[in-house]
Amino acid sequence: MEFDEYLKEKKIDPKKFKSGEPDQYTDFKRIFDQIHPNSFTQQKLFLINNIRRHYKLEEQQEVKKPSAAKAMRPKIKPLKPKTS
Numbered sequence: 435m436e437f438d439e440y441l442k443e444k445k446i447d448p449k450k451f452k453s454g455e456p457d458q459y460t461d462f463k464r465i466f467d468q469i470h471p472n473s474f475t476q477q478k479l480f481l482i483n484n485i486r487r488h489y490k491l492e493e494q495q496e497v498k499k500p501s502a503a504k505a506m507r508p509k510i511k512p513l514k515p516k517t518s
Contacts, residue, residue: 437463440471442491444482450489458485 438448452459466474475482 435471437466440466440474444475444486445491446482446486447489447491451485454489455485 441448441451462474462478465477469477
């Protein structure tokens with residue numbers, strides 16, 4: 435996984451982040467390239483949240499997936515009392 439893909443997954447615009455804070459971007463990229471993405475997330479979680487607020491990725495129009503057809507409920511006929 436590339437660092438820019440990771441940022442997009444975390445809803446951070448990589449272009450805005452790189453132009454706004456180039457030193458921090460390069461530092462994060464260097465660390466990200468050395469460790470697993472999950473470890474990076476755990477180490478930098480609070481910083482990632484602040485960066486997300488400043489360099490929010492513009493939401494793209496997502497195509498809605500058609501929902502599965504609703505399952506039909508069985509029709510239950512009322513029971514008639516037995517007459518003996």
